[in-house]
Amino acid sequence: MTFTLGPALLFCPADRPDRFGTALARADAVILDLEDAVAAGSKADARGALIETDVDPDRVIVRVNPLGTADHVADMATLSQTDFRRVMVAKAESPKRLAKIDPRFRIIALCETARGVARAERIAEVPRVEALMWGAEDLVASLGGTSSRKPNGRYRDIARYARSRVLMAAGAAGIAAVDAVHLDIGDTKGLAREAADAAASGFSATACIHPSQAPVIREAYRPDAATLRWARGVLTAAVGSGGVFAFEGRMVDEPVLRHARAVLARGGGAQAPA
Secondary structure (H helix, E strand, O other): OOOOOOOEEEEEEOOOHHHHHHHHHHOOEEEEEOOOOOOHHHHHHHHHHHHHOOOOHHHEEEEEOOOOOHHHHHHHHHHOOOOOOEEEEOOOOOHHHHHOOOOOOEEEEEEOOHHHHHOHHHHHOOOOEEEEEEOHHHHHHHOOOOOOEOOOOOEOHHHHHHHHHHHHHHHHHOOEEEEOOOOOOOOHHHHHHHHHHHHHHOOOEEEEOOOOHHHHHHHHHOOOHHHHHHHHHHHHHHOOOOOOEEEOOEEEOHHHHHHHHHHHHHOOOOOOOO
């Protein structure tokens, strides 16, 4: 399955329908959140808001509560009354339970607990799972820790391990990976650094929690002009090359050509010779 929503995915509380339109205008897609962003006493109102809203369902992901909970059952019953057909399953841990989700829905599995990360490879192979996402804070909490980041703002080793494992599991299964949110809204430099690393590493998107973060993520995923020129040039040079060749002093083989195709995809799908 191809993940085509775009790089900037913005969380929005599902009990704030007044924000739905603005969120969609600022980001590539919106994650309407029925889980952590909504207090227990407001979840029924949030479900009602999803039924009433007229936002474009093709640009919406709905984060539902964990499998095995009454809230999850209520969430899915609500969504069956709407046109929303893409769900993000919070605290995904059980491949068997994921496989039993109503087949009308496409799934983004959020691996944000120790058990979920440890089962990422199996989760990625579940039919209709089109992407994996990882979450840092819930993961560390599940381990009994207190913070996913060091005092300098960089991820601790356990978070970096989980990030890498989820990305590798998604890649091995041929599905997309979504990078975790950057909670420090004011740390634009840190967000830009992490989003650029996510794009270079192979993530398809980065989630965010504030509209101001969306353009930072988009810019980080967008290749610069020089990189786009290189990608077009090397793919043009590859036509009729018949194998390994040199381009601008660098040896080029199929992995390098795949890098170039990925650059063009992130640059808006610009065409070049195959």
